[in-house]
Amino acid sequence: MATNVQGPTPENAEWAVILEELEIPYRQRRLSGALFALCQFHDEKSPSMFMWPDGNLYCHGCNVQMSINEFLPEVHAGAVVQEEWQAHDQKMRQEIPGWDEPPF
Numbered sequence: 001m002a003t004n005v006q007g008p009t010p011e012n013a014e015w016a017v018i019l020e021e022l023e024i025p026y027r028q029r030r031l032s033g034a035l036f037a038l039c040q041f042h043d044e045k046s047p048s049m050f051m052w053p054d055g056n057l058y059c060h061g062c063n064v065q066m067s068i069n070e071f072l073p074e075v076h077a078g079a080v081v082q083e084e085w086q087a088h089d090q091k092m093r094q095e096i097p098g099w100d101e102p103p104f
C-alpha cells in the first residue's frame with residue numbers, strides 16, 4: 001500500500017462537519033490536506049482562513065488562530081459582536097456626519 005498520499009485525519013473530518021454545519025463553503029489543499037474558506041472573523045473576498053489537519057486554524061488575513069474546539073464558540077461570539085457592531089455603526093451614521101467615509 002502506498003502511504004505517500006496524505007489521507008484525511010479525524011480532525012480534517014471534524015473540520016468538514018463543522019464547516020458544513022455552518023454552511024461555510026470550503027476547499028481542500030491536495031498536498032497538505034488543509035481546508036480553507038472565507039474567514040469568519042474578518043471581511044474578505046478570497047479565502048485566507050486555513051484549517052489544518054492537526055486541528056488548528058490560522059487566518060493569513062487577520063492572524064486569528066485557534067484550535068478546533070474554540071472555533072464554534074468563537075464563531076457564535078463573533079456573530080454577536082458583528083450584530084452589536086452593525087447596530088452601533090447604524091447609530092453613528094445618523095449621529096456623526098462623515099462616519100462612513102473612508103479613512104483616507
Ligand SMILES: [Zn+2]
Nearest residue numbers: 039042059062
Ligand atoms: Zn481572518
